[in-house]
Amino acid sequence: MSDERVRVALLGCGTVGSEVTRVLLDEADELAARVGAPVELAGIAVRRPDKHPELPQELLTNDAGALVESDVDIVVELIGGIEPVRGWLLTALRKGRSVVTANKALLSEHSAELAEAADLSGADLYYEASVAGAIPLLRPLRESLAGDRITRVMGIVNGTTNYILSAMDATGAGYAETLDEASRLGYAEADPTADVDGYDAASKAAILASLAFHTRVTASDVHREGIAGITASDIAAARLLNRTVKLLAICERVTADDGTESVSARVHPVMIPRSHQLAGVNGAFNAVYVEADAAGELMFYGQGAGGAPTASAVLGDLVAAARNRVAGGRGPRESAHAALPVRPMGQTPTRYHISLDVADRAGVLAQVAQAFATHDVSIAAVRQRDRNSTASLVIVTHSAPDAALRATVDEIGKLDVVREVVSVMRVEGEDS
Numbered sequence: 001m002s003d004e005r006v007r008v009a010l011l012g013c014g015t016v017g018s019e020v021t022r023v024l025l026d027e028a029d030e031l032a033a034r035v036g037a038p039v040e041l042a043g044i045a046v047r048r049p050d051k052h053p054e055l056p057q058e059l060l061t062n063d064a065g066a067l068v069e070s071d072v073d074i075v076v077e078l079i080g081g082i083e084p085v086r087g088w089l090l091t092a093l094r095k096g097r098s099v100v101t102a103n104k105a106l107l108s109e110h111s112a113e114l115a116e117a118a119d120l121s122g123a124d125l126y127y128e129a130s131v132a133g134a135i136p137l138l139r140p141l142r143e144s145l146a147g148d149r150i151t152r153v154m155g156i157v158n159g160t161t162n163y164i165l166s167a168m169d170a171t172g173a174g175y176a177e178t179l180d181e182a183s184r185l186g187y188a189e190a191d192p193t194a195d196v197d198g199y200d201a202a203s204k205a206a207i208l209a210s211l212a213f214h215t216r217v218t219a220s221d222v223h224r225e226g227i228a229g230i231t232a233s234d235i236a237a238a239r240l241l242n243r244t245v246k247l248l249a250i251c252e253r254v255t256a257d258d259g260t261e262s263v264s265a266r267v268h269p270v271m272i273p274r275s276h277q278l279a280g281v282n283g284a285f286n287a288v289y290v291e292a293d294a295a296g297e298l299m300f301y302g303q304g305a306g307g308a309p310t311a312s313a314v315l316g317d318l319v320a321a322a323r324n325r326v327a328g329g330r331g332p333r334e335s336a337h338a339a340l341p342v343r344p345m346g347q348t349p350t351r352y353h354i355s356l357d358v359a360d361r362a363g364v365l366a367q368v369a370q371a372f373a374t375h376d377v378s379i380a381a382v383r384q385r386d387r388n389s390t391a392s393l394v395i396v397t398h399s400a401p402d403a404a405l406r407a408t409v410d411e412i413g414k415l416d417v418v419r420e421v422v423s424v425m426r427v428e429g430e431d432s
């Protein structure tokens with residue numbers, strides 16, 4: 001074992017940071033054996049040191065900037081958000097300190113400048129915990145699959161919304177009470193609108209698309225819809241079709257007829273058949289499918305949120321960065337050479353489920369069908385149920401550009417014969 005210590009600065013000691021601290025202090029000998037040198041916690045930046053009587057007081061500071069500038073080898077950032085963290089991490093990387101972070105909000109907007117700063121000094125930048133919590137997913141994309149051609153990454157990447165949707169589906173629980181529970185359990189972001197409005201999943205989709213397609217994709221490139229608009233009617237409409245509702249991140253490599261390639265990345269609620277493997281992913285669990293030319297289909301599953309699971313991924317990165325310090329060498333650098341354009345959502349082929357209450361009289365179906373024909377959208381299935389003077393129509397389309405599907409829904413909503421558009425949602429997967 002090397003005599004040289006690897007000195008670690010920890011920024012933030014909340015849900016995830018407190019679990020990382022516990023392991024660093026309690027499992028110091030074990031970590032040293034794995035790294036090949038002692039790993040020393042040099043300081044912990046917290047907002048209010050007086051609020052942390054449980055931590056070694058000599059390690060605490062409220063000056064994260066000064067801790068980053070001090071004599072440390074690795075900075076572990078578990079505060080979250082973009083500023084002031086971005087400045088601290090750029091400073092750390094420019095000074096040659098390796099960075100381990102779980103901060104998807106920052107990475108999905110600023111990974112290019114962080115990667116450039118890391119390259120200039122030769123430092124490592126690791127962020128396994130930023131997507132799908134404990135699940136080893138970014139390392140497989142960056143390393144194990146680096147020789148393959150990935151075509152699709154799709155899955156459930158936000159634990160909070162999956163926890164809420166699972167509860168709504170299983171027990172009919174209300175949205176607000178379930179969100180409070182997800183926050184109490186440490187799954188939700190400090191501002192939970194990042195979860196429910198899909199920002200967190202969009203950040204993760206940007207990170208996944210960047211790694212999968214060797215292209216810089218930022219959160220603003222990702223089409224984003226959250227679950228705030230999901231109602232009991234949507235859940236009931238899905239149930240009638242033996243489907244359930246999940247918030248999915250879908251990243252695809254799209255090849256046009258002329259062979260040119262682009263990338264599509266989107267986050268939105270989707271109805272999937274109950275027989276689909278993602279339908280059985282409940283609570284704060286995440287699951288991600290990766291499709292690659294040679295590997296075929298791979299599935300990654302596990303705890304996507306929570307202090308201890310996320311700390312597992314952070315500590316794995318910390319050990320990797322520490323080993324590089326001790327043995328020399330670097331982790332994988334940014335790979336963005338493909339620089340594919342991002343395809344707008346309107347051009348992305350999707351399929352819709354549309355549930356309508358319509359007047360129960362002759363010619364209604366023809367008017368509705370005409371709206372589909374006008375936008376060149378073909379219908380895969382129609383189901384009708386009569387209720388007094390109203391009928392309920394459930395329509396599932398074939399694949400069509402999303403813009404055409406949206407235009408069809410707008411037109412249908414304006415028809416006199418349509419009393420209410422009850423539910424509109426994209427669908428994935430075939431009914432068995």
Ligand SMILES: NC(=O)C1=CN([C@@H]2O[C@H](COP(=O)(O)OP(=O)(O)OC[C@H]3O[C@@H](n4cnc5c(N)ncnc54)[C@H](O)[C@@H]3O)[C@@H](O)[C@H]2O)C=CC1
Binds near residue numbers: 015046078079102105
């Ligand atoms: N909680 C989870 O399940 C997961 C969280 N993450 C990410 O991990 C990071 C941390 O998340 P949590 O631990 O859940 O958040 P948290 O809100 O529990 O902890 C953040 C801590 O940073 C502290 N902080 C804020 N400003 C500070 C400053 N200027 N100096 C020192 N400390 C400061 C806060 O007081 C708080 O204790 C975020 O980037 C989050 O997105 C990633 C995966 C899962």
Ligand SMILES: N[C@@H](CC=O)C(=O)O
Binds near residue numbers: 133161195
């Ligand atoms: N708020 C996030 C935490 C993990 O990334 C989630 O709910 O998934």
Ligand code: NA
Binds near residue numbers: 138
């Ligand atoms: Na992960």
